Amino acid sequence: MRVLVTGGAGYIGSHTTLALLEAGHDVLVVDDLTNSHAESLRRVATLAGRPAQFVEANVRHDDVMEATFARFLPEAVIHFAGWKAVGESVAKPLVYYRENLDSTLTLLETMQRHGCTRIVFSSSATVYGAGEPPLSEDAPTGATNPYGRTKLMIEEILADASVADPDLAVGVLRYFNPIGAHASGMIGEDPQGIPNNLVPYVAQVATGRRAELSVFGDDYDTPDGTGIRDYIHVLDLAAGHLAALDYIRDHAGYHVWNLGTGRGTSVFEIISAYERACGHPIPYQVLPRRAGDVARSFADPSKAKRELGWEATRGIDEMCVDSYRWQSNNPRGFTA
Numbered sequence: 001m002r003v004l005v006t007g008g009a010g011y012i013g014s015h016t017t018l019a020l021l022e023a024g025h026d027v028l029v030v031d032d033l034t035n036s037h038a039e040s041l042r043r044v045a046t047l048a049g050r051p052a053q054f055v056e057a058n059v060r061h062d063d064v065m066e067a068t069f070a071r072f073l074p075e076a077v078i079h080f081a082g083w084k085a086v087g088e089s090v091a092k093p094l095v096y097y098r099e100n101l102d103s104t105l106t107l108l109e110t111m112q113r114h115g116c117t118r119i120v121f122s123s124s125a126t127v128y129g130a131g132e133p134p135l136s137e138d139a140p141t142g143a144t145n146p147y148g149r150t151k152l153m154i155e156e157i158l159a160d161a162s163v164a165d166p167d168l169a170v171g172v173l174r175y176f177n178p179i180g181a182h183a184s185g186m187i188g189e190d191p192q193g194i195p196n197n198l199v200p201y202v203a204q205v206a207t208g209r210r211a212e213l214s215v216f217g218d219d220y221d222t223p224d225g226t227g228i229r230d231y232i233h234v235l236d237l238a239a240g241h242l243a244a245l246d247y248i249r250d251h252a253g254y255h256v257w258n259l260g261t262g263r264g265t266s267v268f269e270i271i272s273a274y275e276r277a278c279g280h281p282i283p284y285q286v287l288p289r290r291a292g293d294v295a296r297s298f299a300d301p302s303k304a305k306r307e308l309g310w311e312a313t314r315g316i317d318e319m320c321v322d323s324y325r326w327q328s329n330n331p332r333g334f335t336a
């Protein structure tokens with residue numbers, strides 16, 4: 001299939017672009033490189049043995065999108081592009097609403113003009129708010145910050161669009177906590193500035209770029225007191241996108257799937273696994289809880305297994321080994 005991937009130079013986008021190329025699809029990436037690097041796509045081309053086409057543009061630019069659709073004639077779209085930092089979204093809500101909603105509307109309008117009826121959307125388990133795990137797709141939704149609200153609003157836009165157009169096939173993927181990297185160590189997560197998320201921070205402590213990790217709270221109602229999340233290897237996540245694409249090829253309508261492992265891992269368990277991966281202790285100090293965090297979040301991934309035949313296969317140790325390989329090979333990310 002010809003697949004247009006927005007945000008394909010980013011962390012999850014680059015791993016999915018590689019999986020698409022390896023599966024024989026023709027891929028065109030649209031990415032404005034505000035939070036990603038063209039180098040990731042050069043490395044994807046090396047790994048795949050052939051490149052994805054690349055258009056450097058913001059998805060909101062409808063003239064560029066129009067020309068790109070007219071030239072590439074995509075049969076499906078995977079929509080990753082968007083702003084994604086929780087704290088920043090609280091400080092700059094209008095930027096988040098403008099960027100994330102406008103880009104999606106432009107994309108959907110362009111798809112409609114060109115008769116492209118298949119879209120996979122990159123959503124997040126953040127839409128479950130403080131819901132009680134295991135979280136299934138029919139759990140109540142409710143976001144707690146503007147970033148999360150853009151995800152929920154886009155899900156609703158996609159649902160409405162699919163009601164209006166019975167040919168439209170929508171796959172919404174709610175990711176739990178993606179970590180890890182391709183086993184080559186050539187592509188991985190390269191956050192700008194100080195990492196907000198746990199594993200990218202641990203990775204920088206493990207390689208000496210930062211002195212110590214802050215553990216946000218050890219007084220949660222969990223076995224060791226630290227927060228529990230459902231970490232999923234980014235390669236399993238990428239495979240989930242291919243499975244969803246396959247499904248919506250012949251299933252019109254609106255579909256939602258969780259992509260998680262169904263297993264919870266605490267912050268202390270992540271530190272231990274990372275210490276095994278890097279072979280030395282990870283210094284940390286315990287600080288108070290981070291505002292807005294929940295104690296426990298993990299998926300009920302059974303719907304994806306049932307409908308897509310997909311399930312995560314990689315465990316926490318493999319995730320940490322692959323993360324460490326990427327980080328130690330590329331201590332400054334793609335810019336080194």
Ligand code: UD1
Pocket residue numbers: 086087124125126148176177178196197198199201213214215216217226227228229267290291292293
């Ligand atoms: C966060 C976002 C979520 C977003 C997701 C993207 C918040 C509140 N939530 O999820 O909306 O979809 O990233 O991947 O920001 N932790 C530490 N020290 C750190 C960083 C994190 O102890 O330096 C702890 C947290 O308290 C939490 C766990 O590690 O218990 C995971 O945190 P994180 O990686 O930021 O992911 P989420 O909070 O689950």
